[in-house]
Structure formats: C-alpha cells, structure tokens
Amino acid sequence: MFRPLEIFIGLRYTRAKRRNHFISFISLISMLGIALGVTALITVLSVMNGFEKELRERILGMASHATIAEFGGQLRNWESVMAQAEEADRVVGVAPYVEGEGMFSSGRQVSGAMVRGVIPDLEARVSQVGEHIIFGSMNDLRGRGFGVVLGKELALALGVGLGDRVTLITPQAAVTPVGVLPRMRRMNVVGIFEVGMYEYDRSTAFIHLDDARQIYQTDDAISGLRLKLDDMMRAPTIARQVAAELDGRFWVNDWTRQHANFFRAVQTEKTVMFIILSLIVAVAAFNIVSTLVMVVIDKQADIAILRTLGLSPRSVMGVFMVQGTVIGVVGTLLGVAGGITLALNVETIVPAIESLLGRQFLSPDVYYISDLPSELNLRDVARIGSLAFVLTVLATLYPAWRASRTQPAEALRYE
Template sequence: RGILPDAEDKVADFAQHMRFGRLDDLRPGEFGIVLGADLARALRVSMNDKVTLIAPQGLVTPAAILPRLKQFRVVGIFEVGMYEYDSSLALVHLNDAQALYRMEDRVSGVRLKIDDLFKAPRVARELSAYVDADTVVSDWTRSHANFFRAVQIEKNVMFIILLLIVAVAAFNIVSTLVMAVQDKQADIAILRTLGASPGSIMGIFVIQGALIGFIGLALGVLGGVSLALNIDVVVPAIERAFGIQFLAKDVYYISDLPSELQWTDVITITTVSFVLTLVATLYPSWRASRLNPAEALRYE
C-alpha cells in the first residue's frame, strides 16, 4: 500500500502501533518499506534488511515477459493486533509505489476516515453517485461483513443468555420468598389479627424481594462495569498467570479482547433484571397475603 506518511494519521493509526521505526522514515526515492509484524516474521527479516517486491506487471522483452523487481529496505515494523493486516500488509511511500507500478502521478484508490464509523455505509452510498461507474466504493462493513455479522449474532445471543441467567436468579428469589412465607406463617397471622390488610402483607414481601434484587443488581453492575473498564488489564494478567491465550490472531483475526462500555446496554439489562425481580416477588407475596390466620395459628 502506497501512503503519504504525513497524511496517514488522518485515516489510520499505524503510527501508534509501530514496534520498530517510524512512518516518517518512509521517504520518497529511498524505497523504504514498513512491514506487519507477522509478515516480517514469516519473511525472517528485521530492521534494515532488504526485501524484494515483484510487480504483477511484467517487462515485455524480445525474449519473454520478465517480472519487474525492486529491492526495498525495511525501515519499520508495526503490529496492530489484527492478523489480516499484521500478516499481509506492507506500507511504502506513495511516490515509490507509483514508480514501481509505473503509474506516474495516478493512484489506484483513496481512503477516507469519517467521524462516526457507523455512518460509513451511508457515506459510501452517497459517494457512489459522484464517482465513475467503474469505480468501486467499499466501507469497513463490507470488507469484513461475515466477521461483523458473526459479532452481531453473538451479541444478540449473549443478551438472551444474560436474560436466562437473570431468570434463574429470579427463580432463586421466588424460592427464598416462598420459604420465608412458610417460615413466617405465624408472624403473618398475628399481623393479620392485629389489623394488617392483605395488601400491606403483600407489600412487605414485595419490598423484601425488591431489596434482595436491588442489592444483587448493584453488586453485579459494579463488578461488570469495573471488569469492562479494565478488561485490557485483567485478560493479559490471566493469560500470563495460566499460560494460555484466549484469542489467537490466526483464528479470531484479533489478539486482544476489546471492550467499550455501552451505558445504554447497562441500563437496559439493569432495568429488565429489576423488572424480572419484581415479577418474581409477586407470587410469594400473593401467597402471603392470602394466608388464613386461623389455619396458621391452629397448632400454635
């Protein structure tokens, strides 16, 4: 990929992921090259080594068509953490790429970076109306469509799994309150004989179940948010402690576990969980309010 080092930061973050060298070391006419870490490892090259690039367009001679070759010197190595780029991408200066491919001052493509990455498909559709018919306009959602579709499916499935886990916890609240009602039958009967209404008895157990759910939710949200904000520290620590790797780059495309806290998701899950908790308290509370004082105190 031919780039302009001064303008590259506007469209990509390679400068922040340089392991050796700098992008500024790519100077026109010096034929320097920056390789991905896995690509450099596969080629068994390091800084200042020479690599030979073969252009697909050959030189036509009377004898045969000869491939066009050019030696480049490795001036940098980057590692972005995504296997596709680390294993197959090489960066050279735009002028050197034009000289290698004999394109004069022309380019084969232009990359754009927008402020909101989720608006990329709409921007791509709008650009299609202003370019030639033979120009291909693509965005990041098309480049890795299967990968991002799989991530979206996993996210939806994980939401369902979380709801099922909350439902199991709600059943535990039901069983806890049923046992509490069974254990406090005499106390409930005494309250009824003293004039407590069925609604007030029901309210007592609803508040008890809601309090249990609120404490559990508070602890769960606090632990989940803390883990999400520090996942980049926790996961590497576990990997080093147990000598394992959760994400292999050649399998999952990425080597790190990224985490971005979405407060809308936190609020949605917390709200649904609290509603399920309240629903779980209704049946035991209703049973408590329907308790007959005479039956409860018969053997007291």
C-alpha cells in the same frame, strides 16, 4: 419515623431467626446468584464493547473511512477527482493509493502480502500507520527508490529487519528471452510497523505510489482515493453526499459496507451473550420463588394472626413482595458494584492472571487482538440493573399471591 406496615413487616422477615436459618441461607444464595449474574453481564458486555471499539479503531487506522474508485476499472485523472473530494463537506483528508497482491521472498522464506502504494505525506492524512512505525519511517519511501515498509509479523516471517533486502514477486507477467515470467523487483526494507492487529501486521506492506504504478503497470492510473471523514459513524451519509457531488460518476464506498459482516457478527455475539448470561440472573431470581414459598409456609400462623387483626390480602401480598424485592435489590447492587469494579480493572487483572499462570489467553495469531480491552457503558449497566430488578419483582408475585390467599381459620386450626 413513619413506615408503611407492609414495608416494616417485610423488612423484619428478611432478618435471620433461630428457627429459619435454612431459609436465610437460601436467601443468601439467591442474593449472591443475582450478584454473580449481574457482575458477569456487566463485565462481558464491557469487554465486548471494548473489543468492538478496539477493532474498529485498529481497522480504520489501516483502512479508510471511505474510498472513491472508478466503476469497473482503475481511476484516471485522479488529481482532478481528488481536488473535488477535498472540497466536499466533512472530508478532512484525501490520499491516492494503488493496491495489489504480491509475494515477498527472502532467502528460503516466502510469504504473500497485500501491497499498497501510497504517497507518505498524503497517507498521513487518512491513515494512522505512520504512528505505529517501530523501526524506520514512512517518509523513507521515495519514488523510484523501491523501499518497502513491512508489518512486524510479515518481517518476522521473512526473517528480515531494517535495511535488509527482499524480493517482491507480482502476478503481472514480464516477457523475457526465456519466456513469460512473473515480474520481480528487489526492494529495501526502510520501515517496520505494528498496529497490534495480526491480520494487518502479517499481510500488509507499503511502497511508494510511483513504485507501485511501475511494478503493477498501471501507467498514470491508481486504484482509488482514500477519504478521512470528520465523523466516521456518519460515513454512509457522507459517502452518499460525496458521490452526489461527483455527479455519480464514481463508486464511493464506506467502511460500514467493507466490514459490515464483521461488525454485524460482533453485534450479534453481544446480543447472544446478553441473552445467555441473563439466564443466570433469571435462575437466581427464580430461586427467590422457592425461598418465599418456604417463608410463606413458615409464617402461616403469623399471616393468619395479621389477617385477624385486619391486614388485607393486598397488604399481606405487599409484605412478601417487599421481602423478595429486598433480596433482589441487594443482590443487584452488589452485582453492579462488582461488575463496574471488574470492568474498569479487567485490563490489569487479565495480564496478572496470565503472568501467574504462565500462558496467554488471546494468542495474536488466532485472535484479531492480543489483549483484552474493556469499555464500560452506563446504559448497559442501567439496562442490566433494570432487568435484574424486574425479574426479582416478577419472582415475588406467586409466593406473595399465595400468602394473600391464606385462610386464618385454617392456618390456626392446630395452633
């Protein structure tokens, strides 16, 4: 079978010989270093992708793709605005809400929360909170029934369960014979939800829209309308279209603005992690330089003989580029295989390690989520593999160039 001379000799040089076991050992270390770096890069970026996706889904399961609000005030005549929004293109759900701050108390336990008044049937069109109810039901919220659905962590902080009573204290004042006091309302716990995101499970409560308007004294007005779109990734464009259809009379905001800083920080962290972990690959790739330099010194006589037999300097350079590239390619392929395997099984491996060590790596009261998600992106795999290959090829240039500069007469003088 025909093989170019440079490839044939380069492949022969990659095999271990009796006199160069140390060089082979350095080559093995370089190969394993590249494999380790590629594996770490693929795994970390997959975890970061999964982290970003999981947060986006959980945030948008509670938040909304877009909201419509009155400029500088509460939204009145919202029924007509809601009808217009429902007719807008790419809007698949609309629901009204009233939002305000409050403080819940039960016995001696007190905790602040964001209270959101909703209509359960309409809320199901724009939110997934109903799918995360673990006790009770969102449908148990009824107008003038003064029921409340609490996040799991909030219920634990208050020490209450399904059917218990809590007191909601709001900033709105009430005039009484003994003076001005905060408004208070006794409420029944009719449901408990858990979305798996500590920020919401610890500080969010739902009540009926009619109860919220009475408690927060908004009369017939609401805080705004929540929209669900058919493509959340195009939320900015669709929000502008909805604002135009409403003649610019209302403020239409989308989730990319509400959480822009957070997701920008996640993206920046991904970029920084990619750069830092790429240095591992770079260090391993440049170990190939020292390996090939030693090979060139060891093969001085062989190079001189090949030159006297008519091998050109360019072909000599190709021989050592092939040898270094083989080391890099094998290391890259091992790293890609290891990275893909680890990224696809990280959600199983991490709980096993946590169980073995008896500790939890991601505490839910510190981090946004308590498990370690992973989403393998083939574009990331291709990008990392290409980076490792390019660095490997670059690392071979100097030793190969040095080999091509070998003078046969000088190298064979003492042979």
